[in-house]
Amino acid sequence: MQYKAYAAQSPTTPLAPTNIPRRQTGERDVAIEILYCGVCHSDLHAARGEWPGMRYPLVPGHEIIGRVTAIGASVSNHQVGDIVGVGCMVGSCRHCQSCDDGLEQYCEGPRGWQQTYNGWLDGSGENTYGGYADGITVDEHFVLKITHPESNLAAVAPLLCAGITTWSPLRHWKAGPGKKIGIVGIGGLGHMGIKLARAMGAHVVAFTTSPSKIQDARDLGADEVVVSRNSEEMATHTKSFDFILNTVAAPHDIDAFMILLKRDATMTMVGVPDSPHPSPGVANLIFQRRQLAGSLIGGIPETQEMLDFCAEHGITSHVEMIEMKDIELAFQRMQKSDVKYRFVIDMATI
Structure with missing residues (x-):
């Protein structure tokens, strides 16, 4: 399957429209239409190659809010139409001590935790692509329930990282x-x-x-x-x-x-x-x-705990909405700390 996305083709090129592949919905997968994606400073570091090991094309984005469009035959926690979130992780070994403890971000498996973007893909060395796109397919274990009112969803996106x-x-x-x-x-x-x-x-x-x-x-x-x-x-x-x-x-x-x-x-x-x-x-x-x-992000159980706590207490992030085409301007403003306090992309504009 092909999806619209914005990608950096190299550390020196701006993010620009492209098409990316996503896998077909597997037995335990959840296919998601992305509604909003937060803009993290990590996205800028990665796109510009400021951290080692970046692979291109690189599609950033790990603060994802979307709607479920399809589920695999064995998926039990999510239904088509649900509002869900995806954070910084989309995989881990699932059987080491850290994974057993619900702390997948410290996965001790041979490949470690699988990042939402620039992560390992089935051990082949290919890239994973993040949330600056109109869709994503993720193992159900790494898909989170969102119970905030739908009117607040853009401001919920940064909770998945910040x-x-x-x-x-x-x-x-x-x-x-x-x-x-x-x-x-x-x-x-x-x-x-x-x-x-x-x-x-x-x-x-x-x-x-x-x-x-x-x-x-x-x-x-x-x-x-x-x-x-x-x-x-x-x-x-x-x-x-x-x-x-x-x-x-x-x-x-x-x-x-x-x-x-x-x-x-x-x-x-x-x-x-x-x-x-x-x-x-x-x-x-x-x-x-x-x-x-x-401390590094959080495991899936504590991320769900945080989302539930925030929904109960009416907590969201302070955000400024942008269109996808304005991502490079947002990066420039972010470098100057000119945002209170998180940009969020309206993915309908892609």
């Missing part, structure tokens, strides 16, 4: 009532971290380098906002945080935040910079038994 990337560490490190939680950065990831931590019942402190974002952070639900370039503001929070979620994908001084953690507390990184952070000081870890950790 939402789960922040939810997974907040849940793992037990954000909730009685916990003081820091969110570093107020962008695509950070704005979701603030919303989720607040809804989980935590006391939320947002960190930003820009005083102009103070009111934005409060509007998102932050109880307090700290300008991280102000050393006096930072000092008032020394040794007071139970957990800090650092969403910033640019190199910066990690020690400035590590000293804000209580004894035995953790700061978790979810942003991948294009060059290394300055090395953190070991003393800040040793003398308070603090931990510096990382």
Whole structure:
């Protein structure tokens, strides 16, 4: 089957219209008409070849909302007409310890987890193609139920990446009532971290380098906002945080935040910079038994949990809708942080 899509043919060419193949609907497959697809910074890195191992043509997109158009004979969890989501994964080995634990993003199989785009395809070394297209076919295990009102579907799309990337560490490190939680950065990831931590019942402190974002952070639900370039503001929070979620994908001084953690507390990184952070000081870890950790998206069970939680609490992403033809302009604006807080493509415009 052929679908319309937008692809980069090389790291130096803009995304442009093309046709891509999709497999026929297999016994356990779900065929999906894509309605909306969020635009993640990872899409830009991948299309421009800024990460190793990119293969072309490359069709980005891993924040997918769509409608089921066909199902395989053995599919039991989805029906034709259902509204569903597909995130960053469309496959894994399904039998290693991580997969058994519902943490497919850490799959220990020989090929690891299968990315929605630029992933392995049946072991042949071919590419998988993402959501900048009008359709996709996915194994039912990796298709998620969407229960938000249909009027909110565009704003649900970024939950499939930005939402789960922040939810997974907040849940793992037990954000909730009685916990003081820091969110570093107020962008695509950070704005979701603030919303989720607040809804989980935590006391939320947002960190930003820009005083102009103070009111934005409060509007998102932050109880307090700290300008991280102000050393006096930072000092008032020394040794007071139970957990800090650092969403910033640019190199910066990690020690400035590590000293804000209580004894035995953790700061978790979810942003991948294009060059290394300055090395953190070991003393800040040793003398308070603090931990510096990382976290990668989330498994399928916790992604469904996050989507259900967000539907129950009326949580969506702040989005700006664009037409497919404007993706390169969106990439340019994204590089300038000129979006609040996530672009979403209306795939009817493809």
